[in-house]
Amino acid sequence: MKNYFIKQINKGKLIIIIGIIEILFFSKITKAKVKTETVQKSVDMIAFYWVLFVIGGLIALTLTYVSWRKYKGEKQKQRTHDKTVD
Template sequence: MRKLTRLVLKNFLCIIGIMVVQGSVVYAEPNQELVHKNVAMTPFYWVIIIVGGCIAITLTYVSWRKYKGEKKKKKLKEDKTVD
């Protein structure tokens, strides 16, 4: 296991050394088509978030009301007192 760790570490250090010795840095420029495409999709993402959020909130509320109703129904069934 130690031999494997040493080998991996040695290879990693060799790669880092080669990168440092080369010394040339290349900066990528963003593709303008992709930037415009992402900006155009932003309103679509907002619509998805808003509609999905409304659906999630509605389903949560309905589930909570159903839970409370079943709990109340069960309590009324167990209550055998006569008025």
């Protein structure tokens, strides 16, 4: 019975040692792949944000210009209307 427990403990130690070896050697390969994918996703997101910023900026600039022209046009229209009434 005592020998059975010693064998089980030795098997447990062997499994732990194999697990540590797998973590040390094989996890580095996996981490390298994950880091590369993460960097690629990060670069893709930066490009997406630039496109979003440029298009949003152009829309805001266009709306500002159109509003300003409308304001100037209404002001001019009001001036000409006031002159014709007098």
